[in-house]
Amino acid sequence: MDFIDQVKALAARIPGQLEHIKTEAATRNALVEPFIRALGYDTSDLAEVVPEFGADLDVPGVPKNKKIDYGILKDGKPLILIECKCYNDKLNDGYKQLFYYAVATDCRIGVLTNGLIYRFYADLDKPNKLDESPFLELDMLNLKEPLLDELKCLTKSALNIPEMLTAANELKYVGGMLQILTSQLNEPSDEFVKFFFQQLCSGRVFAGSVKPQFAGFTKRAMKQFIREQINSILDASGIGSTSAIASKPLSEATEITSKEVNASDDSPGKPITSIVTTEEELEAFYIVKAILRDVAEPNRIFSRDVTTYFGVLLDNNNRKPICRFYFNSPQNKRLALFDKAGDDKQEEKVVIEQLDDIYKYADRLKKTVARYG
Structure with a gap:
């Protein structure tokens, strides 16, 4: 398996492991070391992955009994430093220690993790001083594959620190813009x-x-x-x-x-x-369009929102109602159907608890469209 597949497999196992993990050491063994191995590094090779890294270093600002949990080395020089916490600990602590060890060793990439969240830092603002904000945050319980693609630069087979730093610089600012846009959207x-x-x-x-x-x-x-x-x-x-x-x-x-x-x-x-169309009404509309794609071209299905209901029409014709959504009361959502013979205006309202319930009436919706020809 490649890096992405290995991380996905690791993430899939995590929920079943958490109840057995009680300590930071268990977090490292069960969650963090498998992630390091997914990156391609041999955790059994002490020349490549050094646990309790920094035993011989006297780092200003860090107590002598405090060591970085892992150092990933090449030719004896640390390329990536990793500080770990227990999976149920917040990652508020640990950055300071990571920062000082990066300064002392000229390491340009640092990782702070509790096995579930991985925060990746780089020295983008000042040389040999890790930025206070991570350029990338990976959530193992909510994986986003594009982020995994960015991390391929850190795998052993494709290790390229300059390329990683270039990508990190872009990720830092693009990520910041996305946060601003998300905030403004909400x-x-x-x-x-x-x-x-x-x-x-x-x-x-x-x-x-x-x-x-x-x-x-x-x-x-x-x-x-x-x-x-x-x-x-x-x-x-x-x-x-x-x-x-x-x-x-x-x-x-x-x-x-x-x-x-x-x-x-x-x-x-x-x-x-103005009439406000809700996300729920739009999602229901999309469901109806998906149901009807076998019996009518999508461009024949129209929506029309009014004060009391959200209507779905064939050919944008008021005389060809397909269904209506009465979603103004969250506790009493109803779907109106028009498949009964006779007056097209005569609607039958059925209660739905969730939007997926609309699929239960797929045949009746198709029957309505068939009647209009």
Whole structure:
């Protein structure tokens, strides 16, 4: 197995091991040493992997009885230093010791871990002084394969410290930007929201009720943008049922336009009225489109959100309702079906506990579409 496969296999075993791990030593033996071996280093070769590294070093700022748990060496020179904690300990401690040993040995890569979380540090800001923030954090219980790809530079077979440092510099700043974007997506700051406001509403005052209203618009716009980008990428790759998802994912009612924004002035007490389409409604819509892809082209399936329900239509025609979602009450979610003979407007509401329950009514949804031809 290659490095990525080995780490995945190690991660899969972790949940069953935790109840048997009681100490830091057990964490090192059961979790950390297998990870070192996955990197390609021989933990039984003391010329390559040295436990309790630094026994002969007098490092200022570090008590003499404190040693780094592992040093990975090449030609007697440490290339990677690893400090370990017990798996249930937080990684608040340990960085200082790692920092001082890196300074004393001119080591440019340090790792702080509890066997579940691996934090990778490098001396990107100042030579031979590890940065306070890691350039990469790996969670063994929530593996992200792109991060594993970045770590291949540290495997024995492909060890390339300059290449790793180049990648680390990019990861540090890209990771920081991702954190900022995630934060703004969840709770956009006034400055972030104001940027869009000024672009769209030149000359208007960013104050009063407009600020929280536009914050809501910003969150919706960002989420819609992300969905559209993902759909575009997946659609281009032809993966799975992408075509059932990518075509016009939002109804006109959910689009944020300058017309909607300008429908209100800046005075308090005059809110900007709009229909908010929830993530849950959109996910349900995607499920219906996926179900119907065998009986109708995806571009024939439309959504229309109104105040009381979220509707799914064939050919964007009000006379061809396929189903409706009544999700305004989280405790009483209902799916409305239209497969009964007779009046197309006559709906039958069924209770669903979770979105996957929609699949139970796949045949009835297909029957409805078949009736319209």
